[in-house]
Amino acid sequence: MTTALRASAAPSTASGIGPQLKDAGLAALVAAVLLAPILGMETTPGPDGRLTLAFHFDLVAIGVVLVFLGRLALALFLRGRPPVRAREGGAVSAFVSRNAAWFGLAGLAFAIALPLLPFSSRYVIDVATTVVIYVMLGWGLNIVVGLAGLLDLGYVAFYAVGAYSYALFAQWFGFGFWMCLPIAGLLAATAGVLLGFPVLRLRGDYLAIVTLGFGEIIRLVLVNWYEVTGGPNGIADIPRPSFFGFPFTRNPAEGETAFHQLFGLEFSTLHRVIFLYYLALALALVTNLFVLRIRKLPIGRAWEALREDEIACKALGINPTNTKLTAFALGAMFGGFAGSFFATRQGFISPESFTFIESAIILAIVVLGGMGSQIGVVLAATVIVLLPELSRELETYRMLFFGAAMVLIMIWRPRGLLAHREPTLRLGTATGATSLSARGGGP
Amino acid sequence: MKTPILEIQHLTMRFGGLVAVDDLSFTAYREDVTAIIGPNGAGKTTVFNCLTGFYRPTAGQLTFHGHEGPVLLERLDGFRVPRHGLARTFQNIRLFGGMSVLENLVVAQHNHLMRASGFTLLGLVGAASYRRAEAEAVERARFWLERTGLLARADQLASSLPYGEQRKLEIARALCAGPKLLCLDEPAAGLNPRETAELGELLLELRDRHAIAVLLIEHDMSLVMRIADHIVVLDYGRKIADGPPERIKRDPAVIKAYLGETEEEELPPEVAADLAAAGGG
Numbered sequence: 119m120t121t122a123l124r125a126s127a128a129p130s131t132a133s134g135i136g137p138q139l140k141d142a143g144l145a146a147l148v149a150a151v152l153l154a155p156i157l158g159m160e161t162t163p164g165p166d167g168r169l170t171l172a173f174h175f176d177l178v179a180i181g182v183v184l185v186f187l188g189r190l191a192l193a194l195f196l197r198g199r200p201p202v203r204a205r206e207g208g209a210v211s212a213f214v215s216r217n218a219a220w221f222g223l224a225g226l227a228f229a230i231a232l233p234l235l236p237f238s239s240r241y242v243i244d245v246a247t248t249v250v251i252y253v254m255l256g257w258g259l260n261i262v263v264g265l266a267g268l269l270d271l272g273y274v275a276f277y278a279v280g281a282y283s284y285a286l287f288a289q290w291f292g293f294g295f296w297m298c299l300p301i302a303g304l305l306a307a308t309a310g311v312l313l314g315f316p317v318l319r320l321r322g323d324y325l326a327i328v329t330l331g332f333g334e335i336i337r338l339v340l341v342n343w344y345e346v347t348g349g350p351n352g353i354a355d356i357p358r359p360s361f362f363g364f365p366f367t368r369n370p371a372e373g374e375t376a377f378h379q380l381f382g383l384e385f386s387t388l389h390r391v392i393f394l395y396y397l398a399l400a401l402a403l404v405t406n407l408f409v410l411r412i413r414k415l416p417i418g419r420a421w422e423a424l425r426e427d428e429i430a431c432k433a434l435g436i437n438p439t440n441t442k443l444t445a446f447a448l449g450a451m452f453g454g455f456a457g458s459f460f461a462t463r464q465g466f467i468s469p470e471s472f473t474f475i476e477s478a479i480i481l482a483i484v485v486l487g488g489m490g491s492q493i494g495v496v497l498a499a500t501v502i503v504l505l506p507e508l509s510r511e512l513e514t515y516r517m518l519f520f521g522a523a524m525v526l527i528m529i530w531r532p533r534g535l536l537a538h539r540e541p542t543l544r545l546g547t548a549t550g551a552t553s554l555s556a557r558g559g560g561p
Numbered sequence: 562m563k564t565p566i567l568e569i570q571h572l573t574m575r576f577g578g579l580v581a582v583d584d585l586s587f588t589a590y591r592e593d594v595t596a597i598i599g600p601n602g603a604g605k606t607t608v609f610n611c612l613t614g615f616y617r618p619t620a621g622q623l624t625f626h627g628h629e630g631p632v633l634l635e636r637l638d639g640f641r642v643p644r645h646g647l648a649r650t651f652q653n654i655r656l657f658g659g660m661s662v663l664e665n666l667v668v669a670q671h672n673h674l675m676r677a678s679g680f681t682l683l684g685l686v687g688a689a690s691y692r693r694a695e696a697e698a699v700e701r702a703r704f705w706l707e708r709t710g711l712l713a714r715a716d717q718l719a720s721s722l723p724y725g726e727q728r729k730l731e732i733a734r735a736l737c738a739g740p741k742l743l744c745l746d747e748p749a750a751g752l753n754p755r756e757t758a759e760l761g762e763l764l765l766e767l768r769d770r771h772a773i774a775v776l777l778i779e780h781d782m783s784l785v786m787r788i789a790d791h792i793v794v795l796d797y798g799r800k801i802a803d804g805p806p807e808r809i810k811r812d813p814a815v816i817k818a819y820l821g822e823t824e825e826e827e828l829p830p831e832v833a834a835d836l837a838a839a840g841g842g
Contacts (some may be wrong), residue, residue: 286566289617408685415684416667416674419660434669434738436642444681494708514822541661543699545706545715 141192149185153178183561202328211488211531215538218493222406229399233392240391245462247395249503251456254402256483256495257409258452264490265418266445267425269326272313272333273480275305276450278340278472280457285353285467286346297360299458306454309448314446318439321428333477340469352468352523358390359397359462366390395462401459405452406492411446414542415440421445422490486527488534497535501527563590566742566774567612572621574607574798581607583798585621586739588649588690589742590792594768594775596785599795600818602689605651606779608795609744613649614639627741644672646741650748652733654780658720662711662730665719666702667695669737674698705733709763725756732763736773743767750786757781794818 158178163171283302370376380383487494568587574582582604589595610616623634627645677694678684709729767773792809794802796818
């Protein structure tokens, strides 16, 4: 609506308020159409118990007049002002990207210290763990969407594959978490390649639709393959992680030593929560280091080149098939790791945890953070997880607030919170330096 | 005695009923700058796309004498052509716009670096052999940046360069792929006269100093006549002339294709000048 407003407000600089009136009239018309059924009609049970329709056209009229006046005032206010231009990158985001290492270290120090800080509680650590999982998922999806430029709407499928791999291997074979983790990563990567093959030739919207379908297929398989996955009932009693063999239980089994006994602490359920938090943090760190590293390797640059121009890639001898498949596989692998962690944290999984909305949230984190930016993902994951938490007091209007905040952020920063990209290699010739600085630059 | 680098025999490319290239045969030599000229829609870019594996020719044989001996280009997938030593640029520039100039040039050395990084595994652990290979790749990029006058731009975004420099960057990128034959699709399009002159110098330098053969499609006749050793003229997908520039200038079929038979007033000035020179000499 704002763009239409600017378009109509821009040409008329001095004479008359005709365009503004017309614009306000249109807005009032839209309001009338919307308000008539919402405010104008009410079903009330009549005296004989049957529903009757009550009309409140006075309310509709008030609403329409308010919209007309408000829109007119806004249009008059904006008249003659230059349209707000979207900032590209921006100095702040360039500064953050250039000093990514410092911001990253500061963030990491905060993350490590979090459970020890005075305000930290079970709730804070739980929310922080959720943020870290989403950061990890965002970093994983960043390989596929941010670097390779392949729009993937079914990322949650790999999350599900990872979670179910852990749950099933633990249930059937009694494998521990650390044993299941690589298996889950491997299976998720295999799923990534399976998805990759049929979509090699697709791009953009078409790719998005197929990946969306893939996500649904995995979910439907989980719902319907009752004998293995337990169907909609899910899998319960997934083994909780132990501290390198020392379980977090009050009364350990005969011959076992529990975590609190090992360190001579008073038993507290908080220990496990804190341990899970650090476990998630460690997994996320591994993901981050891997992605930072691989971005500067030939395969990482090939992903980005593929995002920029596939035909030019072919003309330079880059095999697009292998390059895309590795992006899908590695992205999926980290989704699988995160899924494993999710399963052990929850202790119970069901297909309901892996719906499309999860994919959408992870994708929103990547887009909101600024495609390809590692720190951006952290910021975006924090915003997306914390906003609904902080606005709990708004109750019914919580998601409305959340949506409005998303829209505002995308207007303010259309290319994401941190859209600046530092090159993976620098020659340093522009400043007159002659020394070869082949490595350097932030993420 | 010249050595052939590319032998095109009876190349035909049909799109449905349209014959874009019709029974084209010619040979490009290692010591030559070879130019393909012809009016718009004559099938020049189609020839390039057949050479570089983007199209599979309807008929014909394309023998390229590459790094690993003779190879039949028509049997290769597009992405396998460059490793034999054939690199190309595009009529509408295709850079990796969101990446820096230097990164563009390093991506061009992908296959070599990929092997050096042990298909990513050695690179992940930061092996010295990979670091050395990467430094060499940067050196090679620096060399071609220097040759094309883009050294000061190395760390800028490719999309932020002015048009003429983007053209140069695309050529530098193709050169970083280590070609024996460089195929350029209208490299002078959109360049100003000074930039065109520099381009001509660069192409001659490639031929003389770096032993890189050049095959170019170009509409700028003054450039073609100045630097080409061998010209192939296409019209409606057929070869109508083939030979050194002096002969092409006087060829009646070429003059007819370019000028039509009666409309002499529409003659482009540089063609007119060349024709006058040819007539005089």
